[in-house]
Amino acid sequence: MHKITFRTLLLILCGILPLSIVKAQSLGKKPVKPNIIFILTDDLGYGDLGVFFQNQRKQQATHQLPYQLTPNLDKMAENGARFTHQYSNAPVCAPSRASLLTGVNQGNASVRDNQFDKQIENNHNMATLLKGAGYATAAVGKWGLQGETKVIPNWPAHPLKRGFDNFFGYMRHADGHEHYPFEGLYRGKKEVWENYKDIAGGLSKCYTTDLWTAYAKKWIIEHEHTKGADKPFFMFLAYDAPHAVLELPTQQYPAGGGLNGGLQWTGKSGNMINTASGNIDTYVHPDYANTTWPDTYKRYATANRRIDDAVGDLLKLLQDLKISDNTIVIFTSDNGPSIESYLPAAPYSPQFFGSYGPFDGIKRDVLEGGLRMPTLALWPGRISSGKVIAEPSMLSDWMATFADAAHANLPARSNGVSLLPVLTGKGRQEKSLIYSEYFEGGKTPAFKEFEASRQGRKRGQMQMIRIGDLVGVRYQIKSETDDFEIYDVVKDPKETNNLGLNNNYKVLQEQMKAKVLQLRKADKEAPRPYDKALIPAIALTKQNKLLPGLSWKFFKGSFGSVVSEKKLPESGKGTIKNILPVGRITDKGMTVYEGLIKVAADGEYHFALSATGRAYMRIHEAELIDADFGYQSGSREAGSVYLKAGYHPIKLYYLKENDKGPLISLKSKYGNTDWQELKVSDLYRLSPLK
Structure with missing residues (x-):
């Protein structure tokens, strides 16, 4: 008989340690590798989730302070962890997603700035790492990192050429601006690829949030029925909402969720999913239908609520399949909230819901509102319920985290760190390298809620670095000698008090100027005014021999x-x-x-x-x-x-x-x-x- 200690038995009874893991350990087997689902939304702001900001607005509810509801995501936070200081690597989707997948920050990445549809480099990434560790790998939803080619569908960086076993979704970046691929209601018909086959012809009335969710469920169910006992899986589920055209679903979200309820894949051309009926672009969630809000904001809130329903549906599926205890689920966004709606004569502004949260800045800004992400993590039995993680981190840290969880060796190229210690409370948490650089020709919006000095400010070449609680920000960079604005984003999240004007921060100012040169390499396709700046040597002291x-x-x-x-x-x-x-x-x-x-x-x-x-x-x-x-x-x-x-x-x-x-x-x-x-x-x- 295999012995189980009293402490282990107590952990099992308290629900802290899953019995399946204990059995494997007691039998001397290799540690169980968890399934991993990474859910990425498009342009969802830190402030769009209830648990991060909207619930505060609800408590102060007035006609002038509308709010959204995200009950399933709030429950996910209640049962797991939320990161209050996690950053995207770039304030726009293509470079952010590329850095996420490769585990490399923007100072060393090959996809930078607005390089939409540029091929993600043929190098280590999440999928190659986990596939090499014995995982089945699938990408569902928006890709946009395939590279250009005249011979479709042989894109140089098709997901199947970058470590994924299966792909279902939009290949091109701009396709994700339309949420009805067959009808092409506002942006024209789109292609939807299942591996190398375009199946969009059978997807009438398929709203993409529903479509990606139904396919994800189908894939997980099939995997568990065929390979689940012997092979863990990694799924990259990338929604194209709420970005771009704020289209509405066809009907209410199907009841129940999970294995037998919620969204279901029928596989019938013309009726591919169980919400492919009724009238397209018509359903407004009842919590918002009778408000006096302009139509655009009813649409935005409904799009986000649909994602919330989808997450609840997926989590129920994991429970029904009895794999929730051994599945890591991450939910986040690729960058801050957008200012576009792409609807005719229907302007949209993230001001309405305060989608940027308690910060200044939106998508394309390296201010907190453009880079701070609404990240949630769930792993029952391993991550304590209701955990709030204030340790600064970046999306590029997730590759190192998954390597750690999967007992795989992290490629030396990655400059991310494993977040498993801070998630599980075990081990020493290594400091993350918080850095972003970006070029954009526009301006920060002149929102009255933003600090007056940055309303309508030109962006140009930008950088952000964080050291401890202090963030350095530069806009319209002309040379490496330009000063950083410096803010204590713990005490001053809106970045209103520029400590860089204080003589007490001169040493830190010079430290930041040196650090941003020492941590990056130049890229000819994304030129910077400091590419040829001389990188400072290290300072030696008398004690150094x-x-x-x-x-x-x-x-x-x-x-x-x-x-x-x-x-x-x-x-x-x-x-x-x-x-x-x-x-x-x-x-x-x-x-x-x-x-x-x-x-x-x-x-x-x-x-x-x-x-x-x-x-x-x-x-x-x-x-x-x-x-x-x-x-x-x-x-x-x-x-x-x-x-x-x-x-x-x-x-x-x-x-x-x-x-x-x-x-x-x-x-x-x-x-x-x-x-x-x-x-x-x-x-x-x-x-x-x-």
């Missing part, structure tokens, strides 16, 4: 790709004067080198790496060379960077494939000089402080 060479750690194992070493047991460590002696290590595994590179003069420096195996290199916190995903062993990868004279931290990961040499070569050159192998005199490490 420089020693020649690098420190190294070796991690034994078969990894398949270059991974983060944070959760790996080290098999050996030491110091070395250069990187060539890695060939002495005969065990299969990964070596991580860390140290400082000495830069003798200001200027542009070039680095080139070739490896028998795979490698990845950072300078400061920015990607310099990626020779990992898809890398051809022995080929050359290069990177360039502008550096100030001094000492700059480097980190090099090397995953060896065999003992044939040369195993790895790292060369550099300054300006127009010749390429040279890095010399011992270039490499240093800091002696540990006593």
Whole structure:
């Protein structure tokens, strides 16, 4: 008989520890990998959810203060956790979604600014990570990261080419502006793709929120009936609402929810889901139908309520299938609320409901209202009920979180951190790197609720960085020397008191200016005025003692790709004067080198790496060379960077494939000089402080 301790029994009886997990652990099996559902909405504001802001408006309800209701999402928050300080990586959808999926912030991403429909890079992402960990993977809803092609449907970054086993939804970004694909009521007919087949011809009267939900339920049910016992699943469910045309459903949400109620997939052309009947664009939720609100706002509230109903339906399905205890569900948005409705002669403003919450800024602003997200997390038995998480984080942290939950190795390329410690209360929570950059030619709206100094302000080149409770914001950036506005967003969420004008914050001002150069790499397709700014070296103190060479750690194992070493047991460590002696290590595994590179003069420096195996290199916190995903062993990868004279931290990961040499070569050159192998005199490490 397998023993269960009194403490474990108590946890089971209290409902804190699911019995299925206890059984697996007591039998000595590998830890159970949870299913994962990531629900992403489009342009839903922090303030649009009851639990974040609308319930406060309800308590003060007046004719001048209308409010929305989100009972299912409020219940999800009650039973799980809500993040009050989670940020999107960018204030518009394409770069935000790309950073979310790849776990890479906007300083290192390949999709930036308004690069809608640009292909997401062929590299590690949530789907490739989890598929490699044994998951079935599905993407449902809006994609918009496929890349352009004249040979449809062979998009270069079709979801099936980026780690997903199944795809059902809109491929192009702009298709998501229309919520009736067959009728094309306001924006024209759209294509809906099931993998590589357009099935829009059979989708009459299908409202997309209903369509994506019904298909998601169908896919989960089929998976559980065929593979569920042996294979966990990951679903990326990306709604295209409430963004763009504020169209209405055909009828009320079907009663019941879950396995036998709620939305259902019929599979019959012309009647594909059980709400594909009645009259399109007609149903207003009864809570809003008899208000005196303008039609546009009845539509907006109904669209959000439909998402709320859909989430309740999905959560009921997990309960009916008896998999809710082993399923992580995340709900959030891609950026702040929009100012568009795309309806003829029907203007919309997020002012009506205060969709930006207690903040200033909307979509396309790097102010809190454009970047702070209404994020909820549910994992019964693992995440305490009613938990409020004020720890700052970003959407790009979810990839690291899912790697942690799935017991998978996180790619070294990711600069996100696992949020599992703060979610479960177990372990030490690593600090997230909060950073965003964006260019937009418009202006912050001149809403009377916003701080007077930013009403109608031009945006231009923008940046946001958060250090502790303090956020630095720059608009209309002309050079790297521009000052940040600095706000304590815990005490001053509307960012009204600019601490950057206070002499006491001069040190922090310079720290922020240096940090935003040290954590990013330039991208020619998204040029910035500071791309060629010299990156500051680290400041050394009298206590710092420089020693020649690098420190190294070796991690034994078969990894398949270059991974983060944070959760790996080290098999050996030491110091070395250069990187060539890695060939002495005969065990299969990964070596991580860390140290400082000495830069003798200001200027542009070039680095080139070739490896028998795979490698990845950072300078400061920015990607310099990626020779990992898809890398051809022995080929050359290069990177360039502008550096100030001094000492700059480097980190090099090397995953060896065999003992044939040369195993790895790292060369550099300054300006127009010749390429040279890095010399011992270039490499240093800091002696540990006593």
